[in-house]
Amino acid sequence: MIVFLSLIILLGDIPGGSTDECLPNSSGIDQQCSPVIGNKCTKEDDCPIPNTICDQVCKCKGGMHPSEDKNFCETDVKRIGDSCKDDECNTIENAVCKQTNVKTKFFGNKIWDTESTCQCKLNHFLSNLKCVKYANDLRDRCEDNRECYKIIGSKKCNKTTNTCQCNEKIYYLADGKCHKKTKNLHESCSNPSGCKPKFSECLNNECQCGSKYNEYNNVCYGLLNATCSQPSDCLSTSYSCGSSGTCENVEHKNGDKVLSSKPKITLSWINFNNKTKIGDGVYAGADGPGDIHVCRGVYENLLIPGKLLKLFNAHNYQCHVSYLNTEPDLMEFEMLSGSSLRWKESSFTLDKAVYGGANEDNKPYLICRTKHTIYQDRIIVGKLEPPLYKTCVAPFGRTVYYYKKFDILVHD
Structure with missing residues (x-):
């Protein structure tokens, strides 16, 4: 009985037996007592720990070092987020070993603990396994857009000059900084580039x-x-x-019509004659017993828009325009035609407002319509004058009227 117990004890002390008690300088791995890192060895098999080699003693491969208990090899190169102590993070550019709070759960309770990890220095960020410094101003060198994120008004690194640049839609450059542009017209500004509205x-x-x-x-x-x-x-x-x-000016002649070659614009000015179909014209409304359409003609070397009327008890038409305070009647004129034209009181942009002619300074007349102040059943057509385009000048009964409320003719 004594011999049997002695044999069990002996088997616990040799390789292949129990690893609860290994000999000094040995470690329990895979149910065997094997030499730890740093122990003497004669062959590679004497060093079973991963990433070790036998060089008279078991040691870690190049680029690695033993753990504190010498039971495994860990890399020499620390990464951001790795546990650390002292100056172990110096291998990472612009990194430090810093203590942080860590929240853990213990039996359902939240517990705050501390650990030290490799972190980027203040005002640095992680990029390609290294910590890169944020640019402080527009003169600092940059290679990545993220380096510019701390500069107000800059989110982009100019890859030609390798400097941060201002977001030109919202900011302008002055004194090495990005300054916010003035948002609206007629608001105050202090720099030639300080206005946001285009042009x-x-x-x-x-x-x-x-x-x-x-x-x-x-x-x-x-x-x-x-x-x-x-x-x-x-x-x-x-x-x-x-x-x-x-x-x-992209108007051009095509037979007896004048067309616009502006993209997505489909309208035509038809040279009016006895073969012209009045129903093809742009309808503006009723002028008492008759309908009126849109026309334009030349008077005093100016191309002026107006209203197309049929003479009472006659077979011919006239184009009535406003010039100064008079209402000239034109016998030679063009009639406007286009199925995509609409009368609008609001919600339009001037790039699609219909061109009716131009004044002495070659600034466009636009086309407007309004109700007569006295004869409410009568629509009158006139010109919207530059530069403000806030007054509809319309002729009626040999008199010229000025209206602040009107519709404008635009292309949908």
């Missing part, structure tokens, strides 16, 4: 449209030769952005 300038400390633009509802619309980038930058259905990057 506006800071003039006399106020945001205003440039000299080649016309303002309407806080938008600057381009006139002839104004700089543009798209058709909608140009005022009316007949001005569009040309290949030169400026607004051009």
